[in-house]
Amino acid sequence: MASKNNWQADQAGNTPEDNVDKILETLPELNKLLSDISGKSEEQQGITNQISTVARSLSAPSVLTHNSSDGKLIMRLQYHFRLLKLKLGKLEQFRTNLEAELDKHLATLQALVTDLDSSRVSSQPWHWIKRDLQGIEKKISDLLYQLPLLSGKSENQKATAYGDQDEGDEVHQEKAYTYLPGLHTNVEVLIRCETFRQVKQKFIDLDIERKMCLLSFAVFPENREVHRTVLMYWWIGEGILPVQGAEEAVRDILNEFTEKALVEPVEERRKVAPSSYKMNPFVHSSVIHLAKKVGIFDIYSGKYNKPITSKSEMGKVCIVEGSAEAALGENPLKIETVFNVSERDLDSTVKWFSKNPRAYRRFTINSSEAGFKSLNVFYLGRWERSKKRHIQVQNHELMKCLKHLTKVKVLSFQGISTIRSLDRSVCKLQHLIVLDLRECYELTKLPEKIDSLQNLVYLDMTGSYMLEYIPLRLALLKKLEVLKGFVVCDSLYESVACKLIYLKNLPKLRKLSIEINSDDLSVQDLTRYLVELKALTSLKVTWRRELDFVRDPPTGGAVKEFLRTMTMTPKFRAPAPFVFPSQLKKLNLQRFPDRVLPSWLQPKKLLHLKKLHIGGGRILKGFGDLPEEATECAVEVLRLTSLPQLRVGWIELKQLYFPNLTFLENYECPRVTLTPCDGSGIWKSDQD
Incomplete structure (x- = not known):
C-alpha cells in the first residue's frame, strides 16, 4: 500500500497525456512479467500439456482454467490508450473527469507490476489480475465512446469540403482544407x-x-x-x-x-x-x-x-463531411447508392432509416418503405489509401438497419474503428457480393451463421487484427473467391473455428491471406493445405508467434450438428509428396520463422511462381544450396524486406537463383550485397 501511495503522490499535477504515456510504458512491462511467470508456472506444473490434452465436447466446450496472460487483452488496452491520447488534445473540458480515472488506473497497473516483481507473487497471477484489467479496459472503452459526443464539430470541420485526405502525420488528421x-x-x-x-x-x-x-x-x-x-x-x-x-x-x-x-x-x-x-x-x-x-x-x-450531401435524380447519395443530415428529398429511402466521400461521424445517417428522424436515438425502423429494397451499394467506409480519416459510428442502431437492405451487393466498413462485431442481421443479406471489413481495428468476431451469405465472392478483413477466430461455417461459402485476413487461431477455438484444411471446400478460392496466431502451423505444414486449394493463385501468410496465449473459448450450441453436415474430413490424412502448385503465381511470406527455406520453396522448385515476397524473417540465412548453374526458377518479381541474416550477392541472386528476375526490392537486408538498387532499394531491368 505504501508503494501505491507513493505513485499517487508522484502523479500529482500530471496531465492526462502524461499519465497515458506512462500507462503505455507500463503495459509492455506488465505483459513481459506475466509471460515470464506463466512460463515458469507451466514448466513446473505441466499446465499447458494438461490443457492441450483435455477432451472437450463439441456441443458444449468446457471453460478452461487460465494460467497464462491474455496478450490480446493487453493489446486492446494499448490500442484504447493510444486512441485516447489522440483525442485528448481536442477535449479540454473533458480533463477534469478524466484525471482522477487515469490516476487510479496508473496506480493500479504500477502496483500490479510491483507485486508481480516481488518474491511473494503467486505462480498463477492471471486469476487475480484479469478482472482488474478487464475493468480498466471497459471503463476506458466507455470513455472513448463518449468523447465524440462531448466534443461536437469544430468550425473548420463544418466549413470543409473534403477534409484531410493527404498522407502525413497523425496529429494533423482533423485539419481541414x-x-x-x-x-x-x-x-x-x-x-x-x-x-x-x-x-x-x-x-x-x-x-x-x-x-x-x-x-x-x-x-x-x-x-x-x-x-x-x-x-x-x-x-x-x-x-x-x-x-x-x-x-x-x-x-x-x-x-x-x-x-x-x-x-x-x-x-x-x-x-x-x-x-x-x-x-x-x-x-x-x-x-x-x-x-x-x-x-x-x-x-x-x-x-x-x-x-454537400444530396440525392441525385438517379438515387445516388454521396455523404460529405458536415452535411450528412442534409435533406434527401421527399422520399430519402429510395436510393440505390450511398458512398461516404469525407464524413467521419456517421450517426446522422441513421435518420435516413428512421420513422421519426428528429428522435433517432429512440430508434424505430421505417421498414414499411419500399426504398430499402433499392439500395445496391452501402459504402460507409473509407475509400482513401491514407489512414488519416478516422470514421466512427456511436449509434449502433445503424447496424440493425442492415437486415432491411435486402438487395445490397456491396457493404464496406473499411476504417470504421468503433465496430466491435457485426450484427447478425448481416446474415440476411442474401445478395451480398462484397463485404469489406478492412482496418476495422475493434472488430473481434464475425457472425456464426456467415454461411447464409451464399453469394459472397469478396471477403476482406485485412488489418482487423483483433479478430480472434473465423467462424466454422465460412467453409460453406461456395462462391467465395477472395478471402483476406483469415485467422489461424489456437486450439481453444478448434470446435467453432474454421481451419485451413476446411478451405478445400471453397472450389473457387483464388486469393488468400492468412494471419497465424499460434505456434502450431510451420512453413512445412503449409504444404498439406496448399495442395488442397486447387484454384489458388495468390497466397500471403503472416506468422504472429508472440500472440500465443490462452483465452476464453466461445460456445456454439449448433456446432456438433453442423460438423456432421460438413463434407470435409475433420482429421488430416497424410498427403502425397508435395509439389509446388503450378497455378500459384504470387506468394508472400511475412515474419518468416525459419533459418532456411524448405525444399519445396527453394528457387529451383519455383517453376511457375511469378512473384515472391519474403519479409520480416529475422533468422533466415539463405535460399538453400548454391546451384552450379542457373535454375529454371520463373520468379520475375522478388521482394526481400527486413531480413538481417540473409546473405547473398547480386551475381548469385540474379544469375543462379533467379535468372528471370526483372524487378527486385531490397529493403533492410544489409547482407544482400552489390545489388544495383537505387536509393529506395528498387531495381528494374528496363532501367538497368
Whole structure:
C-alpha cells in the first residue's frame, strides 16, 4: 500500500497525456512479467500439456482454467490508450473527469507490476489480475465512446469540403482544407474550354457502362488517388462489372480511360504496375458538369457550389463531411447508392432509416418503405489509401438497419474503428457480393451463421487484427473467391473455428491471406493445405508467434450438428509428396520463422511462381544450396524486406537463383550485397 501511495503522490499535477504515456510504458512491462511467470508456472506444473490434452465436447466446450496472460487483452488496452491520447488534445473540458480515472488506473497497473516483481507473487497471477484489467479496459472503452459526443464539430470541420485526405502525420488528421472552387462552378466559362469539348466528345463515344464508370470520378476530389479495388467494388455493386472476371474488366476500363487521357495512372517506384488513378482538374470539372447534367451525381449543389450531401435524380447519395443530415428529398429511402466521400461521424445517417428522424436515438425502423429494397451499394467506409480519416459510428442502431437492405451487393466498413462485431442481421443479406471489413481495428468476431451469405465472392478483413477466430461455417461459402485476413487461431477455438484444411471446400478460392496466431502451423505444414486449394493463385501468410496465449473459448450450441453436415474430413490424412502448385503465381511470406527455406520453396522448385515476397524473417540465412548453374526458377518479381541474416550477392541472386528476375526490392537486408538498387532499394531491368 505504501508503494501505491507513493505513485499517487508522484502523479500529482500530471496531465492526462502524461499519465497515458506512462500507462503505455507500463503495459509492455506488465505483459513481459506475466509471460515470464506463466512460463515458469507451466514448466513446473505441466499446465499447458494438461490443457492441450483435455477432451472437450463439441456441443458444449468446457471453460478452461487460465494460467497464462491474455496478450490480446493487453493489446486492446494499448490500442484504447493510444486512441485516447489522440483525442485528448481536442477535449479540454473533458480533463477534469478524466484525471482522477487515469490516476487510479496508473496506480493500479504500477502496483500490479510491483507485486508481480516481488518474491511473494503467486505462480498463477492471471486469476487475480484479469478482472482488474478487464475493468480498466471497459471503463476506458466507455470513455472513448463518449468523447465524440462531448466534443461536437469544430468550425473548420463544418466549413470543409473534403477534409484531410493527404498522407502525413497523425496529429494533423482533423485539419481541414479551404475549398477552392473549380471550373465547374462557372458553367459558361467551362463549356467554352477546348478541354471540355474534348472530354464531352470522348464521353459521347463511350458505351453506357463506361460512361457510368467515368462519371463516378465526379464524387472524388480533383487530383486525388483512387485505388482500383475501390472502383471495382463500387462498379460491381452498380451492376456495371460482371462478378466473374471483375478484376480484368476494371483494368481494361482504366486502361481505356488512360489511353484517352481521361485519367492518369499513379506511378510508384515500388509498384511493378500502377494500381491507383487520378483525374486532373480540367477533366474533373468537365466530368462534374456532365454528371450533374445526366443526373447521376449532384454533390456540388450547396452554397457557392461547395460539396454537400444530396440525392441525385438517379438515387445516388454521396455523404460529405458536415452535411450528412442534409435533406434527401421527399422520399430519402429510395436510393440505390450511398458512398461516404469525407464524413467521419456517421450517426446522422441513421435518420435516413428512421420513422421519426428528429428522435433517432429512440430508434424505430421505417421498414414499411419500399426504398430499402433499392439500395445496391452501402459504402460507409473509407475509400482513401491514407489512414488519416478516422470514421466512427456511436449509434449502433445503424447496424440493425442492415437486415432491411435486402438487395445490397456491396457493404464496406473499411476504417470504421468503433465496430466491435457485426450484427447478425448481416446474415440476411442474401445478395451480398462484397463485404469489406478492412482496418476495422475493434472488430473481434464475425457472425456464426456467415454461411447464409451464399453469394459472397469478396471477403476482406485485412488489418482487423483483433479478430480472434473465423467462424466454422465460412467453409460453406461456395462462391467465395477472395478471402483476406483469415485467422489461424489456437486450439481453444478448434470446435467453432474454421481451419485451413476446411478451405478445400471453397472450389473457387483464388486469393488468400492468412494471419497465424499460434505456434502450431510451420512453413512445412503449409504444404498439406496448399495442395488442397486447387484454384489458388495468390497466397500471403503472416506468422504472429508472440500472440500465443490462452483465452476464453466461445460456445456454439449448433456446432456438433453442423460438423456432421460438413463434407470435409475433420482429421488430416497424410498427403502425397508435395509439389509446388503450378497455378500459384504470387506468394508472400511475412515474419518468416525459419533459418532456411524448405525444399519445396527453394528457387529451383519455383517453376511457375511469378512473384515472391519474403519479409520480416529475422533468422533466415539463405535460399538453400548454391546451384552450379542457373535454375529454371520463373520468379520475375522478388521482394526481400527486413531480413538481417540473409546473405547473398547480386551475381548469385540474379544469375543462379533467379535468372528471370526483372524487378527486385531490397529493403533492410544489409547482407544482400552489390545489388544495383537505387536509393529506395528498387531495381528494374528496363532501367538497368
